[in-house]
């Protein structure tokens with residue numbers, strides 16, 4: 001049965017777009033490392049009647065009546081989130097990762113205060129103080145970098161020196177284009193020295209931490225984690241903030257989310273988060289998370305054998321960054337376009353110390369959360385990496401591209417997106 005029976009009858013234009021997207025997802029392979037497929041159950045909750053309800057406030061403390069079921073579902077989401085991340089407190093209302101970060105900054109700082117975060121050209125995210133963002137007008141951002149872009153090792157000496165000089169209120173660990181594990185204990189040690197909070201923005205690796213394949217920053221004493229729920233965690237599009245143990249921090253976070261920044265929570269998304277967290281607590285999610293990393297390693301091997309330069313020298317997580325311009329003479333934009341033509345979706349990306357431009361950089365970024373959800377394992381990840389390299393070499397060869405397109409489609413059809421994960 002179609003998901004969209006009523007839309008089909010009532011609104012053919014929107015229906016056409018939905019069906020088009022379904023087909024695009026069905027026959028193409030998704031390698032954007034921040035994307036995934038949510039289960040049917042998550043999408044049912046996300047499309048549910050909770051969208052009708054205003055529920056400003058928090059469970060047991062709302063500004064409107066009729067909250068019996070919103071309280072129930074938000075409490076389920078909070079309890080499961082706490083269990084997943086070993087947190088004492090969780091706020092499940094942030095609309096996305098960006099909103100979670102803004103609320104976190106305002107909860108922990110006063111205007112003019114300083115954040116020490118990863119350099120944006122070395123993998124930090126826009127929301128870590130990019131000049132074009134609103135928060136950059138309010139807070140001061142200083143940076144640490146990698147010591148060696150070919151191993152990915154962070155320059156912890158520099159991090160400490162910058163911290164001592166600028167006395168940040170927050171030391172922020174986290175990235176959207178970086179492939180190695182961080183030394184969280186080091187961050188905590190330096191933060192203690194300068195009296196800063198430690199926050200990990202785990203937006204990309206949420207599912208890998210929940211699934212136990214990457215370290216949990218809370219095990220090393222971090223204060224707060226911000227995250228998304230739609231990337232490797234495989235939930236609905238949204239954000240979340242969890243607090244390790246300090247009640248005072250938790251209170252300030254709650255106030256900053258509502259009424260500080262947001263209005264009524266999107267309770268349909270909160271319900272979908274609760275369902276996704278339930279899936280992530282299921283033992284099978286550990287296997288999924290482990291397979292995501294194994295698949296990334298399999299792709300790493302193919303690129304290494306072809307002597308394509310990988311930033312950080314490879315990967316510990318779900319993501320790879322390849323210097324395709326330096327190694328193959330294909331720019332990031334050319335690579336994105338030609339791969340799209342054969343049904344492989346990924347994004348161009350700046351590499352550390354980028355010699356080219358943001359609009360046409362040297363690199364591509366890709367990852368394995370979505371293909372792993374389709375049930376693909378090392379053999380298919382290897383095949384895909386080989387198809388990628390063949391496509392990058394085919395460039396203008398249309399006959400070769402038609403064949404490659406068919407191979408990608410065949411692979412996708414062998415691994416349809418599953419409706420349920422548990």
Ligand SMILES: *Cc1c(COP(=O)(O)O)cnc(C)c1O
Nearest residue numbers: 096097098125175176203204228
């Ligand atoms: C994706 C991401 C965000 C932003 O999340 P949105 O849901 O798109 O707002 C924030 N921080 C990091 C590190 C990210 O990867």
